[in-house]
Amino acid sequence: MEEINNIGIIEYRNIIKAISDNYGIDFSHKSFTAFVRSIERAMVLNNIRSTESLISTLTTNKNFIHRFISDISIEETEMFRDPNLWIELRDNIIPQYVKKGSNIWVPEVTSGDELITLAIVLKELGMLEHVRITATCFGRNQVDIIKEAAFPIKKMEINIANFNRYSSSSKFSEYYEERNNRAYFDHELLRGVNVKQFEFITDEPPQNNHLVLYRNKMIYYNKRMQNSIMSKITDSMSIGSIFICGVKENLESSNNEKSFLLINENESIYKKTN
Amino acid sequence: MSYKAVIIGGSAGSFQVITKILANLPAGFDIPIFLCLHRLKHVRTGFEEALSIKSTLPIIEPYDKQHIRPGKIYLAPANYHMYMELGNTFSLSTEPPVNHSRPSIDLSFFSAAYTYKNKLVGIILSGANKDGALGLKQIKLAGGVAIVQSPDECQVKTMPTAAMAATSVDYVYTTDQIISFLKRI
Structure with missing residues (x-):
């Protein structure tokens, strides 16, 4: 497992700003730790190795956002939980x-x-x-x-x-x-x-x-x-x-x-x- | 006190150790302690009560976004990961298990390391898998103190041994030494 929180607060804000600027979607209200992990998971799934590269992909490839939203979503855990x-x-x-x-x-x-x-x-x-x-x-x-x-x-x-x-x-x-x-x-x-x-x-x-x-x-x-x-x-x-x-x-x-x-x-x- | 929080991870064989630690903490212990212990996912009640019996301090299974207060013991709830966020609040998460565990010790340790940096004490107790090893390493990288229960004393030594392999821990302590350390800080 990769170590988490490699994304610092400044990079985190830059990613959120890039999504907001390009797509008008506001992720600034997310819970910090879980959202950092979601972004890191999406990066791994799409073989993106740096936050600069993620921001560049988000900015230049307008179709990527749908894939990204799907990849950052957190699956429900199980049926009949509780x-x-x-x-x-x-x-x-x-x-x-x-x-x-x-x-x-x-x-x-x-x-x-x-x-x-x-x-x-x-x-x-x-x-x-x-x-x-x-x-x-x-x-x-x-x-x-x-x-x-x-x-x-x-x-x-x-x-x-x-x-x-x-x-x-x-x-x-x-x-x-x-x-x-x-x-x-x-x-x-x-x-x-x-x-x-x-x-x-x-x-x-x-x-x-x-x-x-x-x-x-x-x-x-x-x-x-x-x-x-x-x-x-x-x-x-x-x-x-x-x-x-x-x-x-x-x-x-x-x-x-x-x-x-x-x-x-x-x-x-x-x-x-x- | 120079530390702002203590986080303890444990699994198989850690229950008696935790109970002993909690029974011997001074009543005026004035920083929060986070417990991330492997537990059955579908059994929600009973654990908090069992730990409370001998504890000198109140034990709480936090709700999402609950404030972190000094002098309280917080137990990661069943089937949730527990994160300590900047701004002194908890966040819970239902992300997939890590090291087959939800709550995962690694994930709780990572978030605590990020939030408390060099003001954190991390302790790994007896347990049967390697969950917590990378978490303790992260605490050490962030400048915190890394402690493991002495493998010789552990019912199951896999967890402290894995932590020792992952990072150079500051102290290898018996339960009694862990208690004295916590009394001194």
Whole structure:
């Protein structure tokens, strides 16, 4: 493994400035350490050996940005991560708060592990065809990746272990088939899902949401951007609707904390109250 | 005190060592201690409580962007990498495992080295893989102090041995010597 933080703060700012100047995309609100690592990973994947060379490629090759955005994105870790959360969703939250015709928003989907998990939970409850799910993603290339719903086989071991902890009545193997070292999930799971590109700073979010599932994505932004994102999410939600973030994320000291009631601390489940 | 933080990495065989260290720290220990210990990904609760039983200082599994305070022990949460950022806050991350580990000791050590530079003490305890070796090297390169638990005392010596191979450590200490060192700083 390469040693990290070879990119110093000045080089970091130069890279961010080059992206902003050339493409109008603002990465200045990212969490520092994780974003440095993401840039370094993209450099390795594209065989770019210096930050000068990265800046030059970004400036001269206008198609590279799509590849770069795809390469810096951080994949979701696994399906049914935190099985207790999905049990809580299945047994309490969805039956109580998600009705026929409800809108569900999953922002900033990257590899789609959480989206597939949600679809399976809804399918088992017989609700998948009765809700409108919008999945948004940052990069252009990601729309196709998400719709393909294909995952490396090596990730399936943990997925299966998590699914068993979730203790479903169905068999996980019913939802995918293995080909060429990948697990292809049943496209029926995502048939009704609207997958589209979306950018928090410039775009209008889908409205009237009854459930927003936004786990382990805010961690990649600084506090100021987290506040700004939460304002948009809060405004997109109906009163009495549910917001879920990662188990080690919370809305404490967020500008929007007062709009929410924490209804399950272990799983970071909030209800919008006003 | 000339140091601003202590970071400790451990894996197999380190639990009793950590417990002993935490039980013997002075109540007035006034810099933060970060613990990055390999743990089961899917078991979220219990570890913090188990370490708290004998600890003289409060043990906290930080939330993302939580402020770092002096005199507290921070434990990297299950299934997240833990970074200490400039500006005295934590950031958590769900990037892929490093050295088969999330939390990875290397990644926590790298970020601490970058943030605290020569004001950091890094300690590698007993463990069964090489996670932490490059992290301790980075701490040393940034001017910090590098300590490993004496391999002779370790239940599993792979981790301190790998760290010693990666960098010239400042001290090879037994648990009791680590405790005396921490009491002196």
